[in-house]
Amino acid sequence: MLNPLSNMLIYWFVFGVVFGAVALKGDPSGLDNYALYLLSGLLPWGFFSLVTNLGLGSLIGNAGLVRKVFFAWETLVFAQVIFSFVQFCIEMSLLCVVLIVVGSPILPWIPVAFLMMLLLAVYASGFALAVSVGAVFFRDLRYLWTILIQVMFFATPIIYSPDRLDGKLHPYLEFIFHWNPMAVFILSFRHLLYDGRAPEFGYVVYLACVSVISFVVGWAIFVKLSKRLAEEV
Secondary structure, X not given: OHHHHHHHXXXXXXXXXXXXXXXOOOOOOOOOOHHHHHHHHHHHHHHHHHHHHHHHHHOHHHHHHHHHOOOOXXXXXXXXXXXXXXXXXXXXXXXXXXXXXXOOOOHHHHHHHHHHHHHHHHHHHHHHHHHHHHHHHOOOHHHHHHHHHHHHHHXXXXXXXXXXXXXXXXXXHHHHHHOOHHHHHHHHHHHHHHHOOOOOHHHHHHXXXXXXHHHHHHHHHHXXXXXXXXXXX
């Protein structure tokens, strides 16, 4: 919890205090708190980032074991996903307690938020599977992924509200930004936690589809490349 809290404090000071960024007022919760607005987006993003970064090093970090013992190597990746998910659950539980204390009507939506967390875990697992085996064959992937994850962070409405981009981008870019899966995840979590209402049904269907696609593609990449894993790791 210290990492998202420290990030929240940094972004709150830089964007909330220095640049005067404000959160949209929660509807129907009535919340008007930039720190809580940030956390409701930072925690899901932090989980995705942690899963992919830990997954990226899961095979390389256990190279000796992979070379000597043949087993279901994907369990090394899933172990990191489970570890990250437990941490994510703890962080989200603490955030929910704070939101309840300040009066956000989130109690009916906590089970839905948990289901959304599971969807995000499936989505992130697909990336973790792909980058874990990809890093074995392309050693520079870890550096490229660090850059890519930073670009994705600022391309996702975490420290700013989605309406800030309205009319400022080419329609095609605006479409890509709007339907970026992580942007839709963040928006849905904010509907549940910050606003205290159900996410858009269309968004949930979309996220379910992209999560399954992400996992299937990640699994296919892992299976294809893992045939020579013991030789290359």
